[in-house]
Amino acid sequence: MCGIVGYIGAEQAAPVLLxxxxxxxxRGYDSxxxxxxxxxxxxxxxxRGRLKVLREATHGGEKLPGFCGIGHTRWATHGIPSDRNAHxxxxxxxxxxxxxxxxxxxxxxxxxxxxTKGYKFVSETDTEVVAHLLDxxxxxxxxxxxxxxxxxxxxxxxxxxxxxxxxxxxxAVRKDSPLIAGQSKTGNLIASDVPAILKYTRDxxxxxxxxxxxxxxxxxxxxxVDGEEIEKEPVTIQWDVSAAEKAGYEHFMLKEIYEQPxxxxxxxxxxIRDGRIEIEELGMTDEEIRAIRKIYIVxxxxxxxxxxxxxxxxxxxxRIPVEVDLASEFRYRNPILDDGTLLIVVSQSxxxxxxxxxxxxxxxxxxxTLGIVNVVGSSIARETDKVMYTWAGPEIAVATTKAYSxxxxxxxxxxxxxxxxxxxxxxxxxxxxxxDLKMIPEQIEMLLGQKERIQRFANRYIAAKDIFFIGRGLxxxxxxxxxxxxxxxxxxxxxxxAAGELKHGTISxxxxxxxxxxxxxxxxxxxxxxxxxxxxxxxxxxxxxVTNVGNTEVEKAADYVIYIPKTNKYFTNSLAVIPLQLFGxxxxxxxxxxxxxxxxxxxxxxxx
Ligand code: F6R
Numbered sequence: 388m389c390g391i392v393g394y395i396g397a398e399q400a401a402p403v404l405l406x407x408x409x410x411x412x413x414r415g416y417d418s419x420x421x422x423x424x425x426x427x428x429x430x431x432x433x434x435r436g437r438l439k440v441l442r443e444a445t446h447g448g449e450k451l452p453g454f455c456g457i458g459h460t461r462w463a464t465h466g467i468p469s470d471r472n473a474h475x476x477x478x479x480x481x482x483x484x485x486x487x488x489x490x491x492x493x494x495x496x497x498x499x500x501x502x503t504k505g506y507k508f509v510s511e512t513d514t515e516v517v518a519h520l521l522d523x524x525x526x527x528x529x530x531x532x533x534x535x536x537x538x539x540x541x542x543x544x545x546x547x548x549x550x551x552x553x554x555x556x557x558x559a560v561r562k563d564s565p566l567i568a569g570q571s572k573t574g575n576l577i578a579s580d581v582p583a584i585l586k587y588t589r590d591x592x593x594x595x596x597x598x599x600x601x602x603x604x605x606x607x608x609x610x611x612v613d614g615e616e617i618e619k620e621p622v623t624i625q626w627d628v629s630a631a632e633k634a635g636y637e638h639f640m641l642k643e644i645y646e647q648p649x650x651x652x653x654x655x656x657x658x659i660r661d662g663r664i665e666i667e668e669l670g671m672t673d674e675e676i677r678a679i680r681k682i683y684i685v686x687x688x689x690x691x692x693x694x695x696x697x698x699x700x701x702x703x704x705x706r707i708p709v710e711v712d713l714a715s716e717f718r719y720r721n722p723i724l725d726d727g728t729l730l731i732v733v734s735q736s737x738x739x740x741x742x743x744x745x746x747x748x749x750x751x752x753x754x755x756t757l758g759i760v761n762v763v764g765s766s767i768a769r770e771t772d773k774v775m776y777t778w779a780g781p782e783i784a785v786a787t788t789k790a791y792s793x794x795x796x797x798x799x800x801x802x803x804x805x806x807x808x809x810x811x812x813x814x815x816x817x818x819x820x821x822x823d824l825k826m827i828p829e830q831i832e833m834l835l836g837q838k839e840r841i842q843r844f845a846n847r848y849i850a851a852k853d854i855f856f857i858g859r860g861l862x863x864x865x866x867x868x869x870x871x872x873x874x875x876x877x878x879x880x881x882x883x884x885a886a887g888e889l890k891h892g893t894i895s896x897x898x899x900x901x902x903x904x905x906x907x908x909x910x911x912x913x914x915x916x917x918x919x920x921x922x923x924x925x926x927x928x929x930x931x932x933v934t935n936v937g938n939t940e941v942e943k944a945a946d947y948v949i950y951i952p953k954t955n956k957y958f959t960n961s962l963a964v965i966p967l968q969l970f971g972x973x974x975x976x977x978x979x980x981x982x983x984x985x986x987x988x989x990x991x992x993x994x995x
Pocket of ligand 1: 992
């Protein structure tokens with residue numbers, strides 16, 4: 388949700404900034420801008436639309452000479468996407484330039500105060516308040532002005548700031564929005580996320596809440612909110628630069644779909660030793676695991692959908708009651724949390740504002756917390772009591788695929804571990820499940836081999852108005868994900884329904900030819916599912932079925948069938964999701980949609 392970058396060093400800043408923004412465009416892409424300082428004047432260029440518009444307008448940055456600069460790619464919150472509302476924002480004297488990711492919650496109050504002091508606003512953004520507030524407090528010492536600004540501003544921010552009076556410095560500060568810094572051979576950088584600077588360095592400083600960083604050409608200094616200098620150690624990033632590149636694939640989404648066998652393997656392998664499940668990072672004694680009386684799984688979007696799947700797995704295997712909650716609901720509903728409660732938060736980015744807020748709410752109430760997180764060093768990873776990383780590597784496409792798949796794996800492993808310790812399943816059953824888990828990467832590979840067939844089928848539906856996904860139990864959980872995947876990238880209206888619920892209202896939407904994708908992988912629910920399929924088919928629906936290999940009986944009730952390989956009943960979502968991801972992808976491609984950057988969305992949702 389908005390990406391910021393900054394550079395100061397021996398190279399021309401603008402090309403470095405454009406390069407960094409290119410890697411951050413997944414965070415927002417309705418406008419972009421640069422502010423570059425040539426030692427005398429700060430020049431700003433902004434453009435509504437994708438980064439390429441800004442790139443062309445500045446001739447690849449050539450029009451903005453200078454060795455220090457900040458850049459921004461925007462996902463609009465306050466004020467429509469426009470040149471005027473694009474960042475960077477200036478104070479009136481054009482001596483302070485600011486880029487911002489986050490939301491200044493008290494901006495209206497601050498704006499009013501500043502207006503009474505004669506400040507004039509030119510944009511509708513909350514960010515402009517920061518530029519003027521810094522101007523108001525600036526008496527020659529940037530650090531002092533930043534600290535004062537921090538005391539007045541409420542909300543979330545990662546800010547990159549340049550002061551015309553201080554040509555040798557670039558400042559950045561964060562609260563509740565991600566920010567990293569790094570040192571390259573030619574200078575120093577800040578960014579919202581690692582891919583933006585990975586080309587220049589693997590040693591990354593994660594800036595914590597209310598920390599300030601001052602960059603010069605030669606070094607970085609870190610300060611706390613009281614202006615005291617602090618020491619920070621860099622973290623070495625293990626991924627390869629190519630992990631954040633398209634590597635010959637047409638889209639990041641397709642590449643990431645294809646990376647799923649590896650991502651699953653990387654998440655699974657370190658936690659299975661000699662056939663036993665070992666989750667070292669869990670840091671819970673057997674006694675503590677036995678004492679869990681209730682689990683809350685809290686997340687947003689697709690991560691929430693993995694929670695819906697995990698509920699069935701935890702309850703089925705470990706016999707622990709699980710409540711799955713949307714983070715944006717959980718945080719405001721005063722949930723009942725007591726001693727025996729474990730809160731599991733699931734997040735790819737580790738920065739999702741609602742998930743982070745829900746975590747903080749639970750922590751404030753003394754509940755044990757565990758994060759299932761992909762981005763190392765992210766806010767959620769740092770703030771949960773314990774973190775179990777999913778090893779999906781960088782996920783760039785806005786629609787999640789490989790992170791989703793690894794989240795499922797982490798949840799299966801946890802449920803199995805809890806079941807083992809609590810004695811609710813036998814060792815033989817665990818052994819069998821471990822064997823099934825190990826087969827999943829290969830089985831995903833097999834399903835990916837059906838891509839052409841799924842593409843041909845998807846091409847028939849590019850003009851569809853509505854598409855429904857139905858399932859029961861775990862198949863309902865995967866229907867939620869299949870439906871989201873399709874609608875978010877193809878803009879076709881879609882809903883997921885518990886199959887038995889359809890006739891309580893929604894079935895009235897079924898018309899001649901409406902596509903209904905039925906997922907039926909749960910043996911004990913086959914018959915019920917087939918009845919539900921027949922119900923919609925007799926009303927004109929065209930039926931796509933995703934089911935287990937060998938279940939040919941389904942062909943009587945379906946018009947088109949995709950078979951998934953046999954696995955343990957708790958793991959079928961890991962396989963059924965593959966054709967559904969491919970289906971969504973190919974429908975969107977067929978319609979000519981920008982699948983990696985769907986309209987109105989951004990990858991990391993750092994606002995409420
Ligand atoms: C959908 C998608 C989103 C995210 C959601 C949570 O494809 O990617 O629904 O799952 O925004 O994001 P994280 O996992 O970063 O907390």
